[in-house]
Amino acid sequence: MADKGISVKDLSVYYGDNKAVKNVTIDFNNKDVTALIGPSGCGKSTFLRTLNRMNDLIPNARMTGEIWIGDEDINHPKTDVVLLRRRIGMVWQRPNPFHKSIYENIAFGPRYHGLKNKSQLDDLVEESLRKAALWEETKDRLHTSALKLSGGQQQRLCIARSIAVKPDIILMDEPASALDPVSTSKVEELISELKQDYCIVIVTHNMHQAARISSKTAFFLSGELVEYDNTETMFTNPVKKETSDYISGRFG
Amino acid sequence: MMKPKTVDKIATAVIIGVAGLIVLVLAGLLGFIMVRGLGHLSFDFLTSPPQSIRAGGGIGPQLFNSLFLLVLTMIITVPLGIGAGIYMSEYAKANKFTDFIRLVVEVLSSFPSIVVGLFGLLMLVNYFGLGFSLMAGALALTIFNLPLMVRITEQGLKSVPREQKEAALALGLTKWKTITSIMLPIALPIIVSGTILAAGRVFGEAAALLFTAGMSSPRLDFTDWNPLSPVSPLNPFRPAETLAVHIWKINSEGLAPDATEIAAGASAVLVITVLLFNLVARWLGRFMYRKFTATK
Amino acid sequence: MAQTTDKKISANNHFAEEWVGRIYTTLCVLVLVTTIVAMVYFVASRGLSTFFKNDVNVLELLTGLKWSPEGQPPAFGALPFIFGSFSTSILAALLAAPLSFCAAVFMIEITPKFGRKYLQPVIELLAGIPSVVYGFIGLSVIVPFFRDVFPGQGVGIAAGALVLSIMILPTMTTVATDALASLPSGLKEGSYALGATRWQTIYRVVLPTTLPSLLTGVVLGLARAFGEALAVQMVIGNAPFIPRSLFESASTLTSAITLSMGNTVSGSAHNNALWSLALILMLMTFVFVFIVRWLEKRSKL
Structure with a gap:
């Protein structure tokens, strides 16, 4: 993994004739948290989903431009999407644990990728749950259904699930927006912990959250990247007028 | 000119009356079959072979044939139908070919079953040399049932939340693994209950079987379980008259003096079986849904 | 590494x-x-x-009145069967359509709870009852009843249509119920808010908006009735003539195939003629599918 996490060059995404992301060029640092902010419908989620080619699933979505992860062009025809996605974890707005036990939710991916040894799997499950600060709450009921957990626990389980396959990058699409304040702060703590090991890109509509957890922030408006800077600079001294309007809550 | 309120009252009364009438007719129908048929049901009736001229014949071989044919049909239909359903739901691209397949499925599902039977006679019985046999019957019923199975699978897979699929793909699972180990289990309650209802349809089908499974059964030896022996009940290449075909046959050319009673008894067995399929489908669907979602 | x-x-x-x-x-x-x-x-x-191969004129087959493929000279007039198929299935659909609409309105608009919970499962169950059972009931209830009340043997188009209408009623009711249930509630509430009675709402708002879906149900029922073989064959009498009344023995395309296919030699003129009847059935299936697709497009608008 090169020092440079993700490098995006002149990326545009179209849904049919509608251009949802417009000529975005941006770099994300490794071992860092970058927040994408902007009003809803500004293209930030669409942008995020192109980073692990999740937009491939949408029938009429189409993109131009380049995305490099390390020295690999992820849209190259020879790129193995399955291996690519294995290196990129993803966390969604609503918690989406598999309809399986807590243990299985985490062990499923690594086992599929070849880790068959039971005790190694057990260790990995514990390690992942500990990283996600969920071990203490769930160690006695690992084999009960994950759907019985609370929303906040489910979301942390989803984070544990994605780090269990040892990705380099984690994409998060408003991971705390469906959670209560206590769960939200737990998830935020967790993200700050994780940034030591991963390149994290997080979409959020909550500017305080962006200020709390990220070191860089990118502001999107109507599909365009308006401004990208260190979070502190961005929130105290934005260059563009749109950015300061949005941050001071004048729209969005 | 009547007042709107009066009209409303009259219309409501008419609708309730008609609904009542329908309920009465349907209840009468079920009641009639049960009253006429249940009296004739006995262990002996369900297990003994039919008599052609004398009274007192049973429906044993026919009942066995129906069940065996059902099993054979489902063994062929389920993997094919689920495979095609997965293709339609997950692999098919939005293009002309897919539209064509959709049209094909729709046409096939509304094909008259007698025409399916004729095709079976031509292709399976004659060209492929299967003769009048359980196998020919099972394949004909597969043609007849496949569109339903495809639709059920498609419905089941479409009901899986998109985030579940995306979560699996994001872990680096292949599409096929995602479908088989994440999506199918969630879709299973819908697929299972739909399949059981489809099985009920197979159990009662007759027109497609007249010219494929045949209208007669050889004398069966229920102690011979070698599938290759011609008198073995398990031989899939012997002719087999099913329960539904039997009802039709004794009604149109039955010579036994108690033909009507036998038909009534056999009809009751058919209806009860369909009822059971329905109840099991509902119960199993609900049970599996609860089990997989772990909710109450 | x-x-x-x-x-x-x-x-x-x-x-x-x-x-x-x-x-x-x-x-x-x-x-x-x-x-x-x-x-x-x-x-x-x-x-x-x-x-x-057998040099029968298409027009003769479609309009001829005499069906005697084994006769000297053979005659291949299939009009009696075509007439029988159309008259029984159309009559059945005409009988069942208003009934199914009433049943659906009853279930959705009048007693939603009771209807959803008890009536709908029962009606779905009836959709699964094998057609030979309907034929058997027709033969042992409807035919004797008609024989007593009307002149004739009781068998015929009326008996066939009645059996078919009972048979397709569940299918049509299910489609109609789904159509009514999928209506956005705002539409109805708007009408009630204007002071319309329930019937006015049904008649002016519900019926026009759901009409394409309701018609889809009717066509599906019609298609099923048209293709049904054994239930009709058991009660229609099977005489290859156009009957002079609804209570006189008649035949349909399906009943003719059912009765004669087993007794003909593959490749003979008679056998081929039966396949021609099957071809008509198949073409009608295409027509029904086409109409259903057209109606579905309409109901999406």
């Missing part, structure tokens, strides 16, 4: 796995498509050989 090899192995595995899935599902679809293409081809080629 170890990690790289690990990833390579897994890459090979997952390509194989992906192909297994793709090939398996594609094969299933190909079986499906091949089957239907073969079916259409064989029914058409067999059905058309009456005209090309």
Whole structure:
């Protein structure tokens, strides 16, 4: 993994004739948290989903431009999407644990990728749950259904699930927006912990959250990247007028 | 000119009356079959072979044939139908070919079953040399049932939340693994209950079987379980008259003096079986849904 | 380095796995498509050989009144069967359509709780009852009743239509219920808010907006009635003539095939003529599918 996490060059995404992301060029640092902010419908989620080619699933979505992860062009025809996605974890707005036990939710991916040894799997499950600060709450009921957990626990389980396959990058699409304040702060703590090991890109509509957890922030408006800077600079001294309007809550 | 309120009252009364009438007719129908048929049901009736001229014949071989044919049909239909359903739901691209397949499925599902039977006679019985046999019957019923199975699978897979699929793909699972180990289990309650209802349809089908499974059964030896022996009940290449075909046959050319009673008894067995399929489908669907979602 | 090899192995595995899935599902679809293409081809080629090999005139088959394929000279007038099929199925649909609409309105608008919970499962159950059972009931209840009340033997188009209408009623009711249930509630509330009575709302708002879906149900029922073989064959009498009354013995396309197919030699003129009847059934299936598609497009607008 090169020092440079993700490098995006002149990326545009179209849904049919509608251009949802417009000529975005941006770099994300490794071992860092970058927040994408902007009003809803500004293209930030669409942008995020192109980073692990999740937009491939949408029938009429189409993109131009380049995305490099390390020295690999992820849209190259020879790129193995399955291996690519294995290196990129993803966390969604609503918690989406598999309809399986807590243990299985985490062990499923690594086992599929070849880790068959039971005790190694057990260790990995514990390690992942500990990283996600969920071990203490769930160690006695690992084999009960994950759907019985609370929303906040489910979301942390989803984070544990994605780090269990040892990705380099984690994409998060408003991971705390469906959670209560206590769960939200737990998830935020967790993200700050994780940034030591991963390149994290997080979409959020909550500017305080962006200020709390990220070191860089990118502001999107109507599909365009308006401004990208260190979070502190961005929130105290934005260059563009749109950015300061949005941050001071004048729209969005 | 009547007042709107009066009209409303009259219309409501008419609708309730008609609904009542329908309920009465349907209840009468079920009641009639049960009253006429249940009296004739006995262990002996369900297990003994039919008599052609004398009274007192049973429906044993026919009942066995129906069940065996059902099993054979489902063994062929389920993997094919689920495979095609997965293709339609997950692999098919939005293009002309897919539209064509959709049209094909729709046409096939509304094909008259007698025409399916004729095709079976031509292709399976004659060209492929299967003769009048359980196998020919099972394949004909597969043609007849496949569109339903495809639709059920498609419905089941479409009901899986998109985030579940995306979560699996994001872990680096292949599409096929995602479908088989994440999506199918969630879709299973819908697929299972739909399949059981489809099985009920197979159990009662007759027109497609007249010219494929045949209208007669050889004398069966229920102690011979070698599938290759011609008198073995398990031989899939012997002719087999099913329960539904039997009802039709004794009604149109039955010579036994108690033909009507036998038909009534056999009809009751058919209806009860369909009822059971329905109840099991509902119960199993609900049970599996609860089990997989772990909710109450 | 170890990690790289690990990833390579897994890459090979997952390509194989992906192909297994793709090939398996594609094969299933190909079986499906091949089957239907073969079916259409064989029914058409067999059905058309009456005209090309046995030199029967298409018009004679469609309009001729005399059906006697084994006679001297043979006659291939299938109009009595065509007439029988159309009259029984259309009558059945006409009988069942208003009934199913009333049943659906009753279930959705008048007693939603009771209807949803008890009536709908029962009606769905009835949709699953085998057609021979309906035929048996027709033979042992409807035919004797008609014999006592009306002149004739009781069998005929009336008995056939009545049996078919009971048979297609559940299907049509299910479609109508779904159509009514999917109506946005705002539409009805708007009408009630204007002070309209329930019937006015049903008549002016519900009926016009759901009409294409309701008609879809009618056509589906009609198609099922048209293609049904045994239930009709058991109660219609099977005389190859156009009857002078509804209570006189008649025949349909399906009943003629059911009765004679087993007794003809493959390739004979009689056999081919029966395939021509099957061809008519198949073409009508296409017509019904076409109408249903057209109606569905309308109801989406």
